[in-house]
Amino acid sequence: MNVLPFPPVQQEPAASPAPLPAPLLRAQDLTIAYDTGAGIVRATHEVSFDVYEGDRFVLLGPSGCGKSTLLKAVGGFVRPTSGGLLLRGRRILKPGPDRIVVFQEFDQLPPWKTVKQNVMFPLLAGGVKRKEAEARALHWLAKVGLAGFADAWPHTLSGGMKARVAIARALAMQPDILLMDEPFAALDALTRRRMQEELQALWEEVGFTMLFVTHSIEEALVVGNRILLLSPHPGRVRAEINSHQFDLAASGSAEFQAAAQRIHGLLFGTGPGSDHRAPGAAAGPAQAVHA
Numbered sequence: 001m002n003v004l005p006f007p008p009v010q011q012e013p014a015a016s017p018a019p020l021p022a023p024l025l026r027a028q029d030l031t032i033a034y035d036t037g038a039g040i041v042r043a044t045h046e047v048s049f050d051v052y053e054g055d056r057f058v059l060l061g062p063s064g065c066g067k068s069t070l071l072k073a074v075g076g077f078v079r080p081t082s083g084g085l086l087l088r089g090r091r092i093l094k095p096g097p098d099r100i101v102v103f104q105e106f107d108q109l110p111p112w113k114t115v116k117q118n119v120m121f122p123l124l125a126g127g128v129k130r131k132e133a134e135a136r137a138l139h140w141l142a143k144v145g146l147a148g149f150a151d152a153w154p155h156t157l158s159g160g161m162k163a164r165v166a167i168a169r170a171l172a173m174q175p176d177i178l179l180m181d182e183p184f185a186a187l188d189a190l191t192r193r194r195m196q197e198e199l200q201a202l203w204e205e206v207g208f209t210m211l212f213v214t215h216s217i218e219e220a221l222v223v224g225n226r227i228l229l230l231s232p233h234p235g236r237v238r239a240e241i242n243s244h245q246f247d248l249a250a251s252g253s254a255e256f257q258a259a260a261q262r263i264h265g266l267l268f269g270t271g272p273g274s275d276h277r278a279p280g281a282a283a284g285p286a287q288a289v290h291a
């Protein structure tokens, strides 16, 4: 008869933090290069980040650091040279209605279609019935404050209104993630602030997930809840910071200005903070920068 010498040891389960949910979007070691014919141009080098459901995730860096390239890769328009790109665990291989891009050039609204027709167009192209497409277009136009402009022509709209049409058109597609490439860069300063405010209000109301590209530190702080800082060409990850505590109302505060200063130092400085990645710095940017 086998007798166990000791009663089996009861192991206390180790106290572990609640597991994070799986990311909606996972970018892993993305290196993206263009073959220009005259040579290879490396746009990004081993860039990794995770975007979770409900995030307002910002890619921030100077012009030419590969932000648009990263967004296009997420959109499925550019194939990474190496690294992985997963949406809900599935590899991104081509464009799809689960990822809709809003670009800076609002004049891509076809001028021969009314505002409503512009919003309906991709829905109809995607097989949505006309009646349903119209209802969805009107719903989203109302959400962006353009209920009274459904039958207007694009050329009669201000830049801010065109931006709203582009956002309504994108959200009407009900994408998993909204991709925005410097969507307000062409607007005057006041309209830009207003659009940042409206985007924030819309996010609070609707709760979509977005990946937002900008080269403006202030815009990144206002729009984002998390910011990935990218070095100049080729883009590498300098740091990742939390910025959920800032909004437009905070933009005059000393804390906001200090955060902007530190981000500036991280982006352009060569100090010890450079190339340091500090994901989820709980106490705000100040902690992330010199950790």
Ligand SMILES: Nc1ncnc2c1ncn2[C@@H]1O[C@H](COP(=O)(O)OP(=O)(O)O)[C@@H](O)[C@H]1O
Residues within 6 Å of the ligand: 034, 035, 036, 041, 042, 043, 061, 062, 063, 064, 065, 066, 067, 068, 069, 070, 233
């Ligand atoms: N289609 C392309 N062919 C060749 N080089 C490109 C192409 N698109 C971008 N690049 C180069 O890749 C780098 C990153 O560009 P981009 O992603 O547009 O940067 P950002 O959006 O941050 O300004 C730049 O050096 C740019 O010249």
Ligand SMILES: [Mg+2]
Residues within 6 Å of the ligand: 067, 068, 069, 181
């Ligand atoms: Mg760009």
